[in-house]
Amino acid sequence: DVKVTQSSRYLVKRTGEKVFLECVQDMDHENMFWYRQDPGLGLRLIYFSYDVKMKEKGDIPEGYSVSREKKERFSLILESASTNQTSMYLCASSLSGASGAKNDMGYFGAGTRLSVL
Amino acid sequence: AQSVSQHNHHVILSEAASLELGCNYSYGGTVNLFWYVQYPGQHLQLLLKYFSGDPLVKGIKGFEAEFIKSKFSFNLRKPSVQWSDTAEYFCAVNALNTGNQFYFGTGTSLTVIP
Numbered sequence: 001d002v003k004v005t006q007s008s009r010y011l012v013k014r015t016g017e018k019v020f021l022e023c024v025q026d027m028d029h030e031n032m033f034w035y036r037q038d039p040g041l042g043l044r045l046i047y048f049s050y051d052v053k054m055k056e057k058g059d060i061p062e063g064y065s066v067s068r069e070k071k072e073r074f075s076l077i078l079e080s081a082s083t084n085q086t087s088m089y090l091c092a093s094s095l096s097g098a099s100g101a102k103n104d105m106g107y108f109g110a111g112t113r114l115s116v117l
Numbered sequence: 118a119q120s121v122s123q124h125n126h127h128v129i130l131s132e133a134a135s136l137e138l139g140c141n142y143s144y145g146g147t148v149n150l151f152w153y154v155q156y157p158g159q160h161l162q163l164l165l166k167y168f169s170g171d172p173l174v175k176g177i178k179g180f181e182a183e184f185i186k187s188k189f190s191f192n193l194r195k196p197s198v199q200w201s202d203t204a205e206y207f208c209a210v211n212a213l214n215t216g217n218q219f220y221f222g223t224g225t226s227l228t229v230i231p
Contacts, residue, residue: 033219035221040126040223041223042121042123042207042221042222042223042224043207043209043221044221045219045220045221090160090161092161107163108153108160108161108162109160110159110160111160
């Protein structure tokens, strides 16, 4: 059974703290993504990665950074957490087909609900 | 900027009613299209996807969707809903040649009344 595992389901942090959200996939997928999900806004892409040590900004990268040192692991970092980063964070992975035409965005983690106080 | 529009934010239906959820996107190039479902307290799951070929695609749990290229639409349908279909539904577009990004709609909350 394929899995995308996010290390924490719930996190509570204080303003200004550095926060690490970890995501691991066991499907040998090239692509990994971080989204945040907020009511009425759907899923918004923060960062994504197509390969080890490679990262691309999504639609809302401000206040975040990422790390992909190994193919299976994609970490989201909040350098200095703020209250407006309170949200549900979702990690996803997909397999790249030839020329990217068969990307299969099928696999999401259970999510990490982060509260910044 | 690319966008995905789900015009129905909240839908309430009785069991056995038919369902159609709208999804429109703004990207003019080649796209891959997806519908996801998120049941209460659970993670997102893929319902169905369209890459090419027959524009009418069938997914899990009796759902289907039709890609109408001229209308930039990918509406989700189910002939007869069940109480267990109560969930949030998200449409997503993978716009090729734009860095393989995936764009999500804001979601439609479906409540099915027994």
